[in-house]
Amino acid sequence: MTVLTPADQSYDALVDHVRAGALGPDPATQRIAVAFTTRQAVRHDGRGTGYRNEVLSLRLSEAVGSCAVEPGELPESALDDCVGADVARLLEHPLPPVRVAALDAYLMHVTPHGPEAGALRVPLPAGSSLEKSRARAKAVVELLDQPAGATVLVVGVVNSLLEALRSRELEYVPCDLKGGLTEWGEPVVADALAAADRCDALLVSGMTLGNGTFEPLRRHALAHGKQLVMFAQTGSAVLPRFLGHGVSAVCAEPYPFFWLDGGPGTLHCYAGGER
Structure with a gap:
């Protein structure tokens, strides 16, 4: 694995290294098979307030990358944009949650947790x-x-x-x-x-x-x-x-x-x- 120095280890530098294939396979060769959103509303027993969550998830091979969004803010077209698209293209997507979920899926695929x-x-x-x-x-x-x-x-x-x-x-x-x-x-x-x-x-x-x-x-x-x-x-x-x-x-x-x-x-x- 390529180890980055403190001087270049910013979020943008990490994305640049992924784009260049420095951390794994060329992201242009890695395609998202499944895109989905998960929505929930919750109020735990004994709590006076509740909340809602919405998460965009992208599946790359065995890996799933995710990015939470404010409920209702993700356009329906985002899922269509992601399905079948390669990671390199999604890293350039205009929506930040799509870019983050794509990066997460790629890095999960390259280096699974464990x-x-x-x-x-x-x-x-x-x-x-x-x-x-x-x-x-x-x-x-x-x-x-x-x-x-x-x-x-x-x-x-x-x-x-x-x-x-x-x-x-x-x-x-x-x-x-x-x-x-x-x-x-x-x-x-x-x-x-x-x-x-x-x-x-x-x-x-x-x-x-x-x-x-x-x-x-x-x-x-x-x-x-x-x-x-x-x-x-x-x-x-x-x-x-x-x-x-x-x-x-x-x-x-x-x-x-x-x-x-x-x-x-x-x-x-x-x-x-x-x-």
Whole structure:
């Protein structure tokens, strides 16, 4: 595998290396066989609020790459654009979620998750949607190496993650582009980078790949020596490529996601080093 240096390991540089065939087969020879969207609405028992998710997924051979989108924003034509198209063409698609899902599928195909790639498999037990959400949150928060009382910027508000941070006696600043309030009435900030200065560590959703906010946060963590932990359904095969380049750890969760099934699942946790 080609190892990139810190100077050229940005998201755009990674895409350029894929286009050039530096990390695997020529992406122009790799065609997407299946494109699909997954939509859900959820309100866990005992919770006063709910939410909706929508995810674009592309299948390349045995691999599935995904990118979350804001519900209702993905045009129906996107699926037709993707089916039968080669990865090189989709990396140039005008829609960022298509580009991210294509990159994720390609990298998942080239380097699947597993011990050989440096990942620790973490079993996710069967259970209700809330039980599985809390189990995932526990695995994610365990990747944070922060003392009690530290403040964590949480980009992409997930109530179970906030609960898990509380159990560790960690303070947090919840952030989401939609703003609003958390389950407990706490204000949610909309500008992650503005809030990052007052936080000791960053806990960030892979959705930031699709909305263009990942790179500024990665550069902030790199410049200030802060721990950046990613929880990734979006770009689960993309984000481990940034380990040692601003990203400290990744909890990767490729499709199918924990909220799709009540049975057991698997998380793939990466901590430190380069992939």
